[in-house]
Amino acid sequence: MRFYNMSTNLLLVPIPESCDNVMNRDIKIAVLGSSTVGKTALIVRFLTKRFIGDYESNTGNLYSRLVHIEGEQLSVQVQDTPCVQAQAECARFPDLVSRCIHWAEGFILVYSITDYNSYKLIRPLYQHIRKMYPDTKVPVIIVANKSDLLHARQVQTNDGIQLANELGATFLEISTRENYEDVYDVFQHAYKEVSKLHMNNNGEKRRGSIIPRPKSPNMQDLKRRFKQALSSKVKSGATL
Numbered sequence: 260m261r262f263y264n265m266s267t268n269l270l271l272v273p274i275p276e277s278c279d280n281v282m283n284r285d286i287k288i289a290v291l292g293s294s295t296v297g298k299t300a301l302i303v304r305f306l307t308k309r310f311i312g313d314y315e316s317n318t319g320n321l322y323s324r325l326v327h328i329e330g331e332q333l334s335v336q337v338q339d340t341p342c343v344q345a346q347a348e349c350a351r352f353p354d355l356v357s358r359c360i361h362w363a364e365g366f367i368l369v370y371s372i373t374d375y376n377s378y379k380l381i382r383p384l385y386q387h388i389r390k391m392y393p394d395t396k397v398p399v400i401i402v403a404n405k406s407d408l409l410h411a412r413q414v415q416t417n418d419g420i421q422l423a424n425e426l427g428a429t430f431l432e433i434s435t436r437e438n439y440e441d442v443y444d445v446f447q448h449a450y451k452e453v454s455k456l457h458m459n460n461n462g463e464k465r466r467g468s469i470i471p472r473p474k475s476p477n478m479q480d481l482k483r484r485f486k487q488a489l490s491s492k493v494k495s496g497a498t499l
């Protein structure tokens with residue numbers, strides 16, 4: 260079942276029972292973070308270029324749209340993951356959140372610079388993702404949102420940079436409200452990193468399937484003879 264959200268002019272696809280069933284997508288990104296950090300605003304801004312002030316509380320919409328990134332037309336699916344309220348919940352993330360993590364190929368973790376608790380949630384969220392992908396370095400972008408609200412700042416830019424460095428994630432501080440280019444950058448980074456991961460995976464498969472070319476026996480033979488000739492010269496030189 261699909262339906263249109265008239266206010267955002269976007270196609271909404273309810274989350275399927277199993278996120279594994281979603282087929283034929285080019286890129287699948289999950290946006291995660293605690294409540295009111297601006298996840299929906301970020302996604303809608305990216306997909307429509309518009310900043311829409313107020314949204315109903317997020318119930319887990321999946322947005323789908325064809326977009327142009329780096330000259331390529333892509334089908335992008337963005338999961339507005341239902342908010343994770345408090346740090347206490349992190350030990351046992353709701354099933355839906357885990358399902359979305361399982362479904363996605365890249366992750367945008369959002370906190371608000373005006374809400375220190377939303378920042379504190381990023382590490383456990385990241386750790387939860389890593390636990391679900393122990394063998395893959397899945398792309399994670401950490402976004403510090405609402406940078407226009409400087410007077411209400413609770414999280415310093417350096418805190419974000421430090422955390423991202425520690426976790427090995429990309430970091431961007433942005434204002435979804437003020438700057439569309441920054442929002443576009445976030446998704447462009449996510450796209451690039453997911454593409455890189457795709458390429459590496461394909462590369463590994465290709466490398467694995469290459470049968471090593473046998474060395475020419477003639478060359479081997481020549482080398483062996485050359486070595487023999489050299490060592491006999493050295494030996495005879497030594498006896499002189």
Ligand SMILES: Nc1nc2c(ncn2[C@@H]2O[C@H](COP(=O)(O)OP(=O)(O)OP(=O)(O)O)[C@@H](O)[C@H]2O)c(=O)[nH]1
Nearest residue numbers: 294295296297298299300312317342405434435436
């Ligand atoms: N000043 C400012 N306000 C923002 C920005 N981004 C989002 N907001 C506002 O923050 C509030 C929450 O935004 P949402 O997009 O609904 O947040 P959410 O993370 O989806 O929240 P849930 O639906 O509760 O999960 C809204 O009033 C937005 O207008 C921003 O960059 N700057």
